[in-house]
Amino acid sequence: MTKRIATWNINSVRLRLPLVERFLKEHNPDVLCLQEIKCRQAEFPSSAFTALGYSHIALNGQKGYHGVATVSRLPIADMSTREFCEKGDARHIAATFAPGILQRDETVLHNFYIPAGGDIPDRELNEKFAHKLDFLDELTAWTMSHNLARENAILAGDLNIAPLETDVWSHKALLKIVSHTPVEVERMKRLIEAGPWVDAMRTMVPEPERLYTWWSYRAANWELANKGRRLDHIWLSQRLAPSLKSMTILKDARGWDRPSDHVPVIVDLED
Structure with missing residues (x-):
């Protein structure tokens, strides 16, 4: 049986709840990972999701900033969070699905919102950029020490890096x-190798085809300009990759x- 997993940086779940409801009705994912929900747990619109059949909700909220949520039609057996870089930010939640629910074996779905990093790509001049690099280093070390990708595991979310030349509208302009x-x-390459993780999107659509998941609000006509970047990702463990x-x-x-x-971004996995 096919299971559908989706990820979406919604940029305020309460403000854009009608869009999420539309997406769930039209595309029918089994599990949806949301980033930048921008609300505390008690403010999350759980009843709207429950009304659509998504009654299993794993939350890591924060007032006004960040925040991740995983909503599911399938029962979640366990959930956990990790704080990175001792910042107190809500940027991760893991949902564990018991054997036979998402896949035949127990499966852990990690939902991440990695720091954007500000505007200046210099850790000495930009604390936000330094935080981003430190976050990636800590995540890589954690991946290796906990063997996150050795069993059935999925890593999804807004990772805020477009790693390939064909993941941006102009490699030269965006260097x-x-x-x-x-x-x-380079940090993302190390993180992928630490799994090792399989890039589900590029497995299905290899280079040189361009893939974008983000278009700036600053563009007068985003579709005509098409100056996109692939910032959102879904990675699979080696063991789970053949099910894509x-x-x-x-x-x-x-x-x-x-x-x-x-x-x-949506992936379908065979059980």
Whole structure:
């Protein structure tokens, strides 16, 4: 049986709840990972999700900033969070699915919102960029020490890095722009190798085809300019990778009413 997993940086779940409801009704994922929910746990609109059949909710909220949530039609056996860099930010939640629920074996779904890193790609001049690099280093070490990708594991979310030349509209123009600088790309390469993780999106759509999941609000006509970046990712453990059936980037969602600047990414996995 096919299971559908999606990830979406919603940029305020309460503000864009109608968009999330539309997405759930039209695309019917079994599990949806949301980032930048921008609300505390008690403020999360759980009843709206429950009404649509997503009654299993793993939350790590924060007032006004960050925050991740995993909503599911499938029962979640356990959930946990990790704080990175002792910042107190809500940027991670792991949902564990018992054997036979998401896959035949127990499966852990990690939902991440990695720091954006500010505007200046220099750790000495920009504390936010330094935090991003430190976060990636800590995540890489944690991945290796806990063997996160050795069993059935999925890592999904807004990772705020476009690692390949074809993940941005112009490699040359963005080499000194945060999200595509060589130091960030190298950090992501180390993180993938630490799993090792399998990039589900590029498994289904290899280079040289361009893939974008984010288009800036600053563009007067985002679709015509098409200056996108692939900041959102879904990675699979080696053991889970053979179950990958399909992948979709829902570009149309960028044109919905009052949209997020990110769009959903969907993968279908065979059980």
